[in-house]
Amino acid sequence: MPGETDSAVVPAALDAATVDAATVEDEELVREARRGSVHAFEVLVGRHQDRVFRLAFRLTADRAAAQDIAQEALVAAWRGLPAFRGDASFPTWLYRITQNAARNHVTRQRVHTQTTGEEPAAAEQQPERLTENKGRTAALHAAIAALPFDQRAALVLYQFEGLSYEQCAEVLGVSMSTVRGRIARARHGLLTTMEPWR
């Protein structure tokens, strides 16, 4: 079945920039990556790494942590590809993996703080502790990072990443009404914290 075989395999040139990777749909690349094509997966990573990193950064307000989380999430995506059935879109699935990785990171950080007594990282600082000259953007980052993780994740996915309530529910594994409640509480929290910065 030479013809069939050829059409089913991602061209080797996909990793050599001689083929415009933008013309290949996610679904086709996922299919090939699931069969073991590292090249196809590399194209997917290149295409989606910004959104993975962005979510990780907005959930932690810490670039170094975000890079660790993004790397962990993308490698986990490769490991998890055989179980990915395409029920959700590939980006939605990546969001789910990334927010799980971020949640694990934040949990580990909290346990570390509790067991060692070390000062919380900058991302965990309370907005009130920031000096005024750091400005309201820093205060806002800190205010987002200070929200409980569940609220933060819902807010970031909906407000910053532009997902619908339904997509947020899919990523977070909760009902749409829970998503709405978390977003409402997160908005209250942010507004309350940012009120003095008007």
Place this chain on the structure above:
Amino acid sequence: MTGTTAGRGPHPATTSGSDTEQLTADSAEDFPRMPAGQRPLRGFPSRLRCGVALDELIDQVADDRAPQDPAHQRGCPYCRAALSELHEIWAPVASLIDEPIEAPPSLLGSVMERVGALAANNWHAVVPDPPGRTSTAAWVIAVIARRAAAAVPGVIAVTGRVAPPVVVLDSDASTGLVAEPVPTSRQQDLAAGTGVAGATVVVSLVLTADGTQPLQVLAQRVREQVIAHVRELAGLAVVEVDVLVEDVRLPPVS
């Protein structure tokens, strides 16, 4: 949110002085005080004097959407004052949404380095089974081969791995299985230990023998057993079984 609209009270009578000042003063005095931790916003009640829920206005501002009741909002000083303040407080959040955030340049490389290492043992052998095809993960074939070898009398311990054949056969007369022609890109993948192999595999085993029989005889029995089991269970042709006898545990001399 129609329920909220229905629950609104009458619009407020015209007040003297600034609407905003009046609203702030009323907020502090006229609404039941909530415990500090539960108050959603320090300067606002959860429901304005006109009856509109604060949440409704927050959603309007944060979602940048049209008001639920435009006619009311146009004429209501409470709503307009609250909206003005909410817009002001929310502005930095809105600007943060537009902030470009890109992955660091090193991310792709570091991810693919780890993926490459993982993929080295992540290939599949594929048997065409019209109207589909059956893929078997490399490690599954390795398990079958190792267990088959371990069952041969005289073998004490066995480790080993499977690999795609270096030279892919066009056909295998002994099994009747036809190996898929391997396109160039696939050969590159297989050379890197990744991708999809055909219906033929090479098995490499490392044995510890018990020393009760000649090692060549033992190795041949292992080959036969492995070839038979992998063919029976995975439908794959083992074209080569390399056996390394690494250790022998001789029985005590009586």
